[in-house]
Amino acid sequence: MMILAQISDVARLAGVSSATVSRVINGTARVSEEKVKRVLEAIEATGFKPNEIARSLYKKSSKIIGYIVPSILNVFLTEIGRAIEDEAFQNGYKMILCNSDENPKKEVAYINMLTAMNADGIIITANNDNLDEEIRNCPLPVVALDKDAGSRYTAVVQSDNYSGGRLATEHLIECGCRHIVLMRGPQKYSSGSQRFLGYVDACNEHGIQPLFMESQYSADVRESSRELLKRFPHVDGILALSDMTAMSLYKVLFEQGRKVPDDIMIVGYDGIELSSLMTPALTTVVQPIEEIGRLAAKLIIDQVANGKISSRENVLPVSLQMGQTTRIPG
């Protein structure tokens, strides 16, 4: 613990005004060579670090990007967070990670908090439909992940969920599956509805009956997995909602003696690091996690710099990564 030097201490030591010190630090105006030298020495001697709070009060920007997620324990979202943080840091921004705990009140509280802190933007994966009012009233740019482009958001970044659903389904069909069940996410999100559409289209094109059941995003889906096996006893392929749920689903299949991929094949979704560390390694639809996070951060950083959003709707491509939970015959 020690007392911090202020700009006035530096000014006094260097024999100049605070304004001059500020100019040297920010490079906002020419300062005579000699004074620059004295100021730099004084900064060195005092260990002066500008108070960012005072600076943001004037600048009306705190170089903070808020990232609001329903759960910090969702690895996919955390991996996106890592990319946001990385892009932010490279540009002199910080990221505040806000865990809404799937609690609408906490989401609102965080939006207000970030506004009150002069944050420069918000990246959000909301699980709350009644946030419209808050977002409309929010003076900051709000970038949504995993949403259809609604007028209330400044921009939307997501991956191509339709193709993802399609790709996974076509792969299972290619593997010989004929009774494919989709574990369907909430249809109010594009991740849920678009994947479903991709799945249905692929099924129809191959003369296969689409089968599905509702599922939650939580990591532990053992209960609904058991339910699935009961409702669809002939299932030979399952599209999971995420890699984490695939892991939990696999556990149930194993317990019930259903061999993967011999009896039932599984395709996960997201492509988190874990997917390849599972035993067996998971076949999964890989979202461009790094790009999603970076782009979301970049949109906000550019908006601050240029005053306008460069691209409102952003859909990034997905790909299929084959592991050991599916097998192509022959």
Added chain:
Amino acid sequence: MMILAQISDVARLAGVSSATVSRVINGTARVSEEKVKRVLEAIEATGFKPNEIARSLYKKSSKIIGYIVPSILNVFLTEIGRAIEDEAFQNGYKMILCNSDENPKKEVAYINMLTAMNADGIIITANNDNLDEEIRNCPLPVVALDKDAGSRYTAVVQSDNYSGGRLATEHLIECGCRHIVLMRGPQKYSSGSQRFLGYVDACNEHGIQPLFMESQYSADVRESSRELLKRFPHVDGILALSDMTAMSLYKVLFEQGRKVPDDIMIVGYDGIELSSLMTPALTTVVQPIEEIGRLAAKLIIDQVANGKISSRENVLPVSLQMGQTTRIPG
């Protein structure tokens, strides 16, 4: 996007001074009933939210706790982060998650950044020994996780690593293992050295030869796992460094046709949510993740309130959670 009301707008509308509005908001002094009413109405009408930046400039506190971790992808640390965030939020604090990427420069940059933001404290899992200088010069309380109580930290919170190492070893011995290998973490951390001591003591008491090899904290330890099997072909029990590394280790055992728990038993470490979702469910040493995070946050919050740290050294108890990667004979 819309313009924000300021305290002066509220004051004008209510026909009082800014000081009075401030008093009503903060409850710092008595205000006549009638003016309170008018102020409240004006706040409602204008949608006024106090600017936290201006407030923190005066108060020299931004109600922010910084949490610096080597990697946001370390699930154990993220679960602790969830607890910190929760405790923080309940007390009107925010948490800034700082991902140091195992980069010492980034750690220093974040410490400076948090200082410049008037953060109220820092919780850190540093992987950098040369941080002493920065921490000594840091005007904020710094709570370390996973460190021996060094004089440079304001406080330390960790779980009982010695007992953890012991507990896991005794369990494997009880399960009949006689060639137990410890995947040993960096000895500069108490998590590494204390667990090792517990392991060695337990081995010695049972007349078993301690065996170990160095390992990293990264999730993917497949390479060192293969190395382990080569160096210790008779191994019948392995203490992993974490649950994540146990998962990766299991993958290698499976690939090499070593049956778990029949041929080799595994004990993980941490007790993250994932440990029970693995197939087979992992036997692991459970750290009190929730308590660790909450306590670390509480120490900082209390320090702000009372001006002093309530407890400098904090060691929390661990427990063993049995899964399917070990089996007690008979």
Added chain:
DNA sequence: CTGAAAGCGCTTACAG
């Protein structure tokens, strides 16, 4: 109980 004033620590027109 209440307002005018000073101050938190910076930055930037403004005037020279």
Added chain:
DNA sequence: CTGAAAGCGCTTACAG
């Protein structure tokens, strides 16, 4: 090129 002054939006002694 440079300093005195005003201002960012609050809070709190101070005086009444």
